Amino acid sequence: MTRLLVIVNHIESQPGLLTQWMISENIEFDLRIGGVSQLPEPNALSGYDGLIMLGGGYMPDETDRAPWLEAEARLSRHALETDLPQFGICLGGQLIAHVIGGDVRAQTGAPEKGYTWIDMTADAAQDPVFSAFGNRAAFVESHVDRIVDLPPEATLLATSTACRFQAFRIGNAWGTQFHPESSGQNIRNWDADKLQELGFNKETLLEQAEERGEDSQREAKALLTAFLDVVRSKHQ
Numbered sequence: 104m105t106r107l108l109v110i111v112n113h114i115e116s117q118p119g120l121l122t123q124w125m126i127s128e129n130i131e132f133d134l135r136i137g138g139v140s141q142l143p144e145p146n147a148l149s150g151y152d153g154l155i156m157l158g159g160g161y162m163p164d165e166t167d168r169a170p171w172l173e174a175e176a177r178l179s180r181h182a183l184e185t186d187l188p189q190f191g192i193c194l195g196g197q198l199i200a201h202v203i204g205g206d207v208r209a210q211t212g213a214p215e216k217g218y219t220w221i222d223m224t225a226d227a228a229q230d231p232v233f234s235a236f237g238n239r240a241a242f243v244e245s246h247v248d249r250i251v252d253l254p255p256e257a258t259l260l261a262t263s264t265a266c267r268f269q270a271f272r273i274g275n276a277w278g279t280q281f282h283p284e285s286s287g288q289n290i291r292n293w294d295a296d297k298l299q300e301l302g303f304n305k306e307t308l309l310e311q312a313e314e315r316g317e318d319s320q321r322e323a324k325a326l327l328t329a330f331l332d333v334v335r336s337k338h339q
Contacts, residue, residue, distance in 0.1 A: 104129065104130075104131045105129070105130050105131065105152045105153075105331070105334060105335055106130070106131045106132070106133065106150070106151050106152050107125065107130055107131070107132045107133070107151060107152065107153045107154065107155055107334070108132075108133050108135065108143070108148070108151045108153070108154050108155070108178075109121070109132050109133065109134050109135070109154075109155045109157070110135050110136075110137060110142065110154075110155070110156045110157060110175055110178075110195070111134065111135070111136045111137060111157050111159075112137045112156070112157055112158060112159030112161065112169065112171075112172075112175075112194050112195070113137075113157075113158065113159030113160055113161070113194075115159075115160070115292075116157045116158035116159050116192075116193065116194070116282075117157070118134070118157065118284055119282075119284040119285050119286065119288075119289065120283075120284050120285070120286060120320065120323065120324075121155070121283075121284040121327065124324055124327050124328075125327075125331075128327075128328065128331050130331060132155075133151070137159070137169060137171040137172070137175065138169065138170075138171055142171055142174040142175060142178065143178070145177050145178055145180075145181035146181075148178060148181055148182060148185065148187055149185075151187070152187075152188070152334050152335075152337065153187065153188040153189065153190070153330075153331075153333075153334040153337075154178060154179070154182050154187060154188070154189040154190070155189070155190045155191075155192070155195070156175060156179065156189070156190075156191045156192065156194070156195030156196075156198060156199075157192050157193070157194070157195055157284070158192050158193030158194045158195060158245075158282060159193070159194040160194075161194060162197070162207060162209050162248060163176065163194065163197045163198040163200075163201040163202075163207055164201060164207075172198065175198060176198060176201065176202055179191070179198055179199055179202045179276070180202050182275075182276065183199075183202065183203070183273070183274055183275075183276055186274060186275050186337070187275065187337070188275045188276075188330065188333050188334045188337055189275065189276045189277070190276075190277050190278075190279075190330050191276070191277070191278040191279070192278075192279055192281075192282055192283065192284060193245070193246055193279070193280060193281075193282060195278065196250070196270075196271075196277075196278025196279050196280060197248065197249075197250055197278070197280075199273070199276050199278040200250045200253060200257075200268075200271070200278055203253070203254055203256075203257060203273055203276075204254045205250055205252055205253045205254060205257070206250065206251045206252035206253075207248065207249070207250050207251070208248065208249065208251050209247075209248045210247050210248060211247075211248065211249055211251060212249055212251075212265065212266060213265040213266075214246065214247045214265075214301045214302070214303075215244035215245070215246055215263065215265050215266060215280075216244060216245055216293075216298060216301060216303045216308060217243065217244065217245075217290055217303065217307075217308035217311055217312065218241045218242065218243055218244075218308070218311045218312055218314075218315040218316070218319060219241060219242065219243075219244040219263055219265075219281065220239060220240075220241050220263065220264070221239065221240055221241065221242055221261050221262070221263050221269050221270070221281055222238065222239050222261065222262055222263065223236075223237070223238050223239065223240075223260065223261050224259050224260055224261060224262065226258050226259065226260060227260045227261060227270075230258070230260055230272060231329060231332070231333055232272070232277055232326060232329040232330050232333060233260045233261065233270065233272075233277075233326070233329075234329070235322075235325040235326055235328065235329035236322045236325050236326065240318070240319065240322040241311075241315040241318065241319050241322075242279075242281035242282060242283055242285075242319055242322070242323065243281065243282040243283075243285035243286065243289060243290070243319070244263075244266075244280070244281050244282065245282060245285070245289075245293075246266075246280060247301070249266055249268065249280060250268040250271075250278075250280065251268070253268060253271055254273075256273060257271045257272065257273040258271060258272045258273070259271050260272055260277075261279070261281075263281075266280055268280060269281055275333065275337070277330065283322075283323035283326050283327065284323070286312075286316060286319075286320060287309065287312030287313065287316045290305070290308050290309055290312050291309065293305060293308075
């Protein structure tokens with residue numbers, strides 16, 4: 104059976120829809136919680152077929168607040184070196200970018216919250232994961248930090264009006280700024296006052312979730328399934 108290592112970096116960035124999708128795809132997953140569970144050593148990745156790293160309110164090098172990120176970066180680096188498929192979401196994607204020499208900055212540019220339109224680049228059409236859907240899709244965003252530069256060997260796959268680096272690939276590693284695992288339920292749990300401080304109205308975000316959520320979940324499921332297909336192909 105295909106087996107994934109899934110790392111949770113923050114209690115507010117849980118696997119969400121990924122859990123039911125992995126179960127529906129007959130995927131066994133080992134869930135580790137940063138700061139609670141011990142992360143495996145890099146050589147233990149030989150016992151897994153892929154790696155998924157979730158989001159969290161930290162910078163990828165902020166090991167003083169989140170000391171497990173150092174071990175997580177080692178896992179990501181080892182996965183890159185051994186060609187093990189990995190998928191990083193928000194902080195997870197930023198961590199991959201950090202590992203490969205990209206530039207990730209805190210509280211930079213305009214924040215993004217709620218269902219945001221993401222545009223695919225021309226390279227996405229040729230990508231084994233991002234070719235799973237069309238040229239545009241709405242996904243949940245929740246960030247104030249972002250990637251501002253990637254090394255030339257990375258391929259930009261998706262962008263948005265407020266954030267250039269929405270998705271990228273290097274080897275068998277994919278990183279996203281957006282949250283394909285999230286849904287309108289996440290937005291319902293957000294603090295309205297904090298959203299207002301960032302310039303967002305919670306009711307407006309919930310209305311957009313009602314309009315865009317069903318299509319978004321379909322696209323997100325296609326994205327994950329395409330990644331799992333890559334994982335399975337490497338497993339054979």
